Amino acid sequence: MRQVRYPVSQAKSPKRDVSGWLIFDKPYDMTSTQAVGKIRWLFGAKKAGHAGTLDPLATGILPIALGEATKTVPAVQDGKKVYRFAIKWGEQTTTDDIEGEVSNSSTARPSEADIRAALPRFTGEIMQVPPAFSAIKIDGERAYDLARAGETVELAPRPVFIETLELIAHRGETSELEMSCEKGTYVRALARDLARHLGTFGHVVELRRTAVGPFTTVRAVDLATLEAAADRDGLLLPISEGLTLLPEIRLTPDQVSVVRHGNPVLLTGRAAPIALEECWASSGGVAVALGRVEMGQFKPQRVING
Incomplete structure (x- = not known):
């Protein structure tokens, strides 16, 4: 069978800060590394990575993280x-x-x-x-x-x-x-x-x-659709979409400011957890940090800037 070549490098263009998840429907005979390179170039993104390698002969779901979403790759990669x-x-x-x-x-x-x-x-x-x-x-x-x-x-x-x-x-x-x-x-x-x-x-x-993990073929995007899209950013899912299988901690605006500086915050309220090995913090549905809860405190481990 003739091998299809997918170029991963074209003429250099300015890179930009763009963050989110692209649920890529990887075609046959494309490596996961080629897929990341192609999508990073199409979006002009500074950073990109994937959650779970697919063999070249395999097709289907290859979640690709852009920008700040790369900090949440392990959470998706560990999913079913x-x-x-x-x-x-x-x-x-x-x-x-x-x-x-x-x-x-x-x-x-x-x-x-x-x-x-x-x-x-x-x-x-x-x-x-x-x-x-x-x-x-x-x-x-x-x-x-x-x-x-x-x-x-x-x-x-x-x-x-x-x-x-x-x-x-x-x-x-x-x-x-x-x-x-x-x-x-x-x-x-x-x-x-x-x-x-x-x-x-x-x-x-x-x-x-x-x-x-939380991503399925329902929202997958194939290469032809991606290349033809006039608004590629509109195909990206929020960073929070990759974290839906983890417990969510909702922060107040004051707490967000503290967490964004890498500091822990005390969780209050009747439903506040005492301990969680892994969770994520949000504000208004937007991901703020990955972390854990110890003795009623949310302790950020990876702060998400957005």
Whole structure:
């Protein structure tokens, strides 16, 4: 398949302070780094980052933070993710997807009943060995760089949590599934392990992410829409949209002034929390800071300027 090239650098233009979330519907064969570079250039933004890498072959939700929203990336990145994907049975590849070469094959094909019976074994907390072609570091080197150099990559199993795993369609040679999971879970590793459990081999041939934390495809923007938009800033979501899954602390104007200087404030009122490990503070719906509550005080950890 011909590789599509997405330029990430064009003629230099003045950068500006623009903040917010773009829920980007990443196209096939674009890296997450290319996506950030392209969108940063289109908005002329000084800062940009993404919440959760997507493989080049994957499409779907790649939340991109601009400006002050980059301070809230961990809050979004730690959220639940939902994937729709297809497994081709009977072939294992070096990358566990269509990018690699076939390394093992089998004539065995699982039945729909066999697949459904196996799914509970891959739900909840399981141990998973990440793919050799992954961004995990080994002695400071990315695993995929070592694998591409021909080195044997051995990664230790790690616990991951899969909330739900459902079979959507079974067509003999391929099956379509949907999974919701916590961060750190590899769809390619799941396809590999599920196939082995079913007595065959398998690899991912289609992969689409439909949700990351609070963001879904409902408000996603594709590249064509973004490039054609006369008012791109109008496509951005407020920083607060990325924080809706965290407890919210509402501040008075006087408290906002204190917090913006990095200082704690005492929370009052019957419903005021005594302790929270993670939360965000707002004023008039606008995000002011990320922080925690200790002994009834909100303590800012990252102040959001806006």
